[in-house]
Amino acid sequence: xxxxxxxxxxxxxxxxxxxxxxxxxxxxxxxxxxxxxxxxxxxxxxxxxxxxxxxxxxxxxxxxxxxxxxxxxxxxxxxxxxxxxxxxxxxxxxxxxxxxxxxxxxxxxxxxxxxxxxxxxxxxxxxxxxxxxxxxxxxxxxxxxxxxxxxxxxxxxxxxxxxxxxxxxxxxxxxxxxxxxxxxxxxxxxxxxxxxxxxxxxxxxxxxxxx
Amino acid sequence: xxxxxxxxxxxxxxxxxxxxxxxxxxxxxxxxxxxxxxxxxxxxxxxxxxxxxxxxxxxxxxxxxxxxxxxxxxxxxxxxxxxxxxxxxxxxxxxxxxxxxxxxxxxxxxxxxxxxxxxxxxxxxxxxxxxxxxxxxxxxxxxxxxxxxxxxxxxxxxxxxxxxxxxxxxxxxxxxxxxxxxxxxxxxxxxxxxxxxxxxxxxxxxxxxxx
DNA sequence: GGCCATATTGCCCTAAAGTGCAATGCCCTA
DNA sequence: TAGGGCATTGCACTTTAGGGCAATATGGCC
Numbered sequence: 001x002x003x004x005x006x007x008x009x010x011x012x013x014x015x016x017x018x019x020x021x022x023x024x025x026x027x028x029x030x031x032x033x034x035x036x037x038x039x040x041x042x043x044x045x046x047x048x049x050x051x052x053x054x055x056x057x058x059x060x061x062x063x064x065x066x067x068x069x070x071x072x073x074x075x076x077x078x079x080x081x082x083x084x085x086x087x088x089x090x091x092x093x094x095x096x097x098x099x100x101x102x103x104x105x106x107x108x109x110x111x112x113x114x115x116x117x118x119x120x121x122x123x124x125x126x127x128x129x130x131x132x133x134x135x136x137x138x139x140x141x142x143x144x145x146x147x148x149x150x151x152x153x154x155x156x157x158x159x160x161x162x163x164x165x166x167x168x169x170x171x172x173x174x175x176x177x178x179x180x181x182x183x184x185x186x187x188x189x190x191x192x193x194x195x196x197x198x199x200x201x202x203x204x205x206x207x208x209x210x211x
Numbered sequence: 212x213x214x215x216x217x218x219x220x221x222x223x224x225x226x227x228x229x230x231x232x233x234x235x236x237x238x239x240x241x242x243x244x245x246x247x248x249x250x251x252x253x254x255x256x257x258x259x260x261x262x263x264x265x266x267x268x269x270x271x272x273x274x275x276x277x278x279x280x281x282x283x284x285x286x287x288x289x290x291x292x293x294x295x296x297x298x299x300x301x302x303x304x305x306x307x308x309x310x311x312x313x314x315x316x317x318x319x320x321x322x323x324x325x326x327x328x329x330x331x332x333x334x335x336x337x338x339x340x341x342x343x344x345x346x347x348x349x350x351x352x353x354x355x356x357x358x359x360x361x362x363x364x365x366x367x368x369x370x371x372x373x374x375x376x377x378x379x380x381x382x383x384x385x386x387x388x389x390x391x392x393x394x395x396x397x398x399x400x401x402x403x404x405x406x407x408x409x410x411x412x413x414x415x416x417x418x419x420x421x422x
Numbered sequence: 423g424g425c426c427a428t429a430t431t432g433c434c435c436t437a438a439a440g441t442g443c444a445a446t447g448c449c450c451t452a
Numbered sequence: 453t454a455g456g457g458c459a460t461t462g463c464a465c466t467t468t469a470g471g472g473c474a475a476t477a478t479g480g481c482c
Contacts, residue, residue, distance in 0.1 A: 090315065091317070098314075104301065158402075159404035193367070193370035196408060200408065
């Protein structure tokens with residue numbers, strides 16, 4: 001398998017630091033993209049074919065580091081952040097970590113500490129990407145279902161018999177079978193077990209059996 | 212439903228602070244237990260009927276706060292920690308948060324900030340307890356299965372037909388049916404769908420179908 | 423109006439699942 | 453050595469699931 005090249009986005013308003021980090025990360029084998037401000041980063045193309053993460057200075061003119069992080073999380077962006085700071089304090093670091101930062105390093109920091117944090121951020125991003133991709137595939141299949149088929153699906157994954165479903169929906173068993181067949185086909189599975197597993201992954205709840 | 216009374220364990224080597232926190236938390240409606248050291252806490256009875264959390268001073272003689280936190284996480288203890296500190300620094304707070312602390316407050320802290328953090332810790336503990344209870348119930352049922360039944364289970368939740376399972380294990384289809392019935396009975400479910408959901412919750416993997 | 427997607431259902435047949443009953447064989451423990 | 457737990461299997465029967473084929477009905481769109 002070809003070695004994948006991960007990207008590290010460096011956002012710091014200090015040119016010296018940007019270039020110093022570029023040197024370090026370049027030689028560590030990453031693709032590096034630097035930005036002098038959060039705005040500059042947001043306007044750029046953040047798409048990457050492989051996993052990526054952000055090394056982010058807390059103190060930035062304009063949108064600061066913590067605000068950018070918040071922006072990313074509300075956008076449900078899967079990229080993880082490693083903070084670096086020159087004049088941070090504890091509340092700041094706690095807030096960053098609460099919001100999912102991988103690490104929060106004070107300048108001058110140890111190169112290895114940064115590289116470790118970056119590796120962790122990349123790994124988490126990689127897993128989040130994979131998870132996201134999987135959910136998208138399932139969702140695309142779910143979107144193929146008609147309203148009625150979705151309804152039948154929720155009965156099927158509750159483990160109900162065709163007869164019971166037919167009774168609950170006041171339709172014939174034959175009709176339930178017809179829908180059920182369509183559901184399995186569109187979801188690209190050939191067993192209830194697989195169907196349950198797929199629906200669990202995207203949080204589809206079975207109908208309540210008790211009432 | 213009766214109002215549940217949560218417990219807050221306060222661990223701080225400063226008597227004044229312990230009593231001040233007791234006052235605050237008492238009047239906030241919590242059951243409070245105070246300890247002067249990590250060791251004292253560890254030797255105590257930490258069982259509670261309702262949810263609980265720990266307010267923990269970082270600087271403690273003997274086992275310090277971070278070490279106690281580590282101890283708890285390795286023991287897979289579901290109680291969440293809210294740190295308080297007089298002389299903490301950023302690396303310390305980051306380490307605490309990385310290990311799952313709910314918050315890390317510097318003295319003198321805002322009472323409301325502490326109460327908020329405690330509420331969050333209690334809620335997380337409550338959810339963890341519920342999750343744990345559920346897993347225990349499932350595990351107890353799994354423990355009733357014989358080795359062979361567990362094996363059949365992993366084939367069943369892979370969505371394989373009795374015929375295929377029989378073939379894979381080189382036994383008759385009738386035998387598979389017998390085991391399958393036992394599995395459903397012991398797991399207290401009456402459909403494959405429910406069985407799959409249970410096994411997903413405790414991380415039991417289906418057999419690989421491809422090979 | 424005509425076409426199409428969707429929902430519905432019947433008839434009929436095959437395959438698979440689920441069960442009851444009974445029996446055999448192995449291994450371990452009291 | 454007897455009894456218990458477990459794995460195994462056969463036979464026969466009922467219940468479900470799954471499909472093929474065909475038909476009806478409804479509502480929307482061109």
